Amino acid sequence: MKHYEANFDGLVGPTHNYAGLSYGNVASLNNAAAVSSPKAAAKQGLKKAKALADLGLAQGMLAPQERPDLHTLRRIGFSGTDAEVLNKAAKQAPALLRACCSASSMWTANAATVSPSADTHDGKIHFTPANLVDKLHRSIEPVTTGNILAATFNNSRYFHHHQHLPEHVSFGDEGAANHTRLCSEYGHAGIELFVYGQEATNPSAPKPKKYPARQTLEASQAIARLHQLDDESSVFIQQNPDVIDQGVFHNDVIAVGNQNVLFYHEQAFVDTQKKLAEIQDKFNGKALHFIEVPTAKVGIQDAVKSYLFNTQIVTLPNGEMAIIAPTNCQENEAVYAYLNELVTFGTPIKQVHYFDVKQSMQNGGGPACLRLRVAMNETELAAVNPNTLMNDELFNRLNLWVDKHYRDELAIKDLADPQLIIESRTALDELTQIMKLGSVYQFQK
Numbered sequence: 001m002k003h004y005e006a007n008f009d010g011l012v013g014p015t016h017n018y019a020g021l022s023y024g025n026v027a028s029l030n031n032a033a034a035v036s037s038p039k040a041a042a043k044q045g046l047k048k049a050k051a052l053a054d055l056g057l058a059q060g061m062l063a064p065q066e067r068p069d070l071h072t073l074r075r076i077g078f079s080g081t082d083a084e085v086l087n088k089a090a091k092q093a094p095a096l097l098r099a100c101c102s103a104s105s106m107w108t109a110n111a112a113t114v115s116p117s118a119d120t121h122d123g124k125i126h127f128t129p130a131n132l133v134d135k136l137h138r139s140i141e142p143v144t145t146g147n148i149l150a151a152t153f154n155n156s157r158y159f160h161h162h163q164h165l166p167e168h169v170s171f172g173d174e175g176a177a178n179h180t181r182l183c184s185e186y187g188h189a190g191i192e193l194f195v196y197g198q199e200a201t202n203p204s205a206p207k208p209k210k211y212p213a214r215q216t217l218e219a220s221q222a223i224a225r226l227h228q229l230d231d232e233s234s235v236f237i238q239q240n241p242d243v244i245d246q247g248v249f250h251n252d253v254i255a256v257g258n259q260n261v262l263f264y265h266e267q268a269f270v271d272t273q274k275k276l277a278e279i280q281d282k283f284n285g286k287a288l289h290f291i292e293v294p295t296a297k298v299g300i301q302d303a304v305k306s307y308l309f310n311t312q313i314v315t316l317p318n319g320e321m322a323i324i325a326p327t328n329c330q331e332n333e334a335v336y337a338y339l340n341e342l343v344t345f346g347t348p349i350k351q352v353h354y355f356d357v358k359q360s361m362q363n364g365g366g367p368a369c370l371r372l373r374v375a376m377n378e379t380e381l382a383a384v385n386p387n388t389l390m391n392d393e394l395f396n397r398l399n400l401w402v403d404k405h406y407r408d409e410l411a412i413k414d415l416a417d418p419q420l421i422i423e424s425r426t427a428l429d430e431l432t433q434i435m436k437l438g439s440v441y442q443f444q445k
């Protein structure tokens, strides 16, 4: 039986904009009110996804969410026709309107946590949508995320979909951005690493002083229980609160794993040596590569600016690993020098491929934020909705679809334009037909 680790990238939605909504995410705040290009953003994302498919990897796409989110605006008291709702929100509560217009579902690393069947007791792939409660604009994603995941992985024989965790800060859950998996082969049972920012029920435990810690230990433990993971194959690690205060708002901004490689910054974790020993122990003595990047080579600021750790590490069909990096890594002297050196270290990582995903980067989303990993065997892959899987035909259809429906430019003031509701719904309605998703959006119900 063949095994894959498929990447499901988030298709960038028609309202992609820079609203400065994510306190603690330096790029989001620095680019607040800049003019975005939804069309360029969607095309950059599609190009990366297609390039990975062309490298011989299993690659899918996840549909974006409906924005502006009229359903939420009505729920908080704006009434009238759709245009009236938008107008009233724009005048009375512009910050709430901005929160209801974000295309943030593009960062599918935050869509859910996924545990492959090799790790779970019932032998199914488990999905739990992230509740994303720390940010208002993201907290309105999980219900539709659940609908989209269920329409994409639509076979209950292989896929087990859970409801998102209770919507309270004690269960702050950011999905796969704070989760990575180590294994010798994708189809073998692995070790699931859950990295949390704070313990909600232990006020004396360390936590950041300035920026929020979005993921709690309690949430990570709940996911491990729901996904029927063994204690012997789960490791809970605290993220270093000092780096959260320097802009590392998710663990995937400072560490990434693939198969038997863990690539991380020296300052990423609390109790690093103890945790590495626990991982090694639970890995049953099999070979592991811990690639630690020292501060002397790459400082935290360079890591945050370049997104060195928000790279994807993928295993190519020939068994070599490649790093999928944003072009921002080429533009940073220290990081570029490090990556050139990394491929000579004798680890499984032998190649680096650079992609321009700047439209997403300007909101703090790198290549790894844009994808949700799902390790699958060939039977499970065959059970995925085939219309979501990347190939020449889907790539061409989606590019034409973007050309037809997306704006070249979007400024914050444009979010108050009722025409954007019509454009967005027309596009998404057509998309659900292209990807054969059924009625996943509120406006279709």
Ligand SMILES: N=C(N)NCCC[C@H](NC(=O)CCC(=O)O)C(=O)O
Binding pocket: 017, 018, 019, 020, 021, 022, 025, 028, 029, 102, 104, 107, 109, 110, 135, 138, 177, 250, 252, 253, 363, 364, 365, 366, 368, 369, 370
């Ligand atoms: N690291 C991972 N996996 N994902 C990155 C998510 C970026 C996202 N940015 C935003 O939501 C900015 C939106 C705005 O400001 O308009 C966030 O902070 O949640």
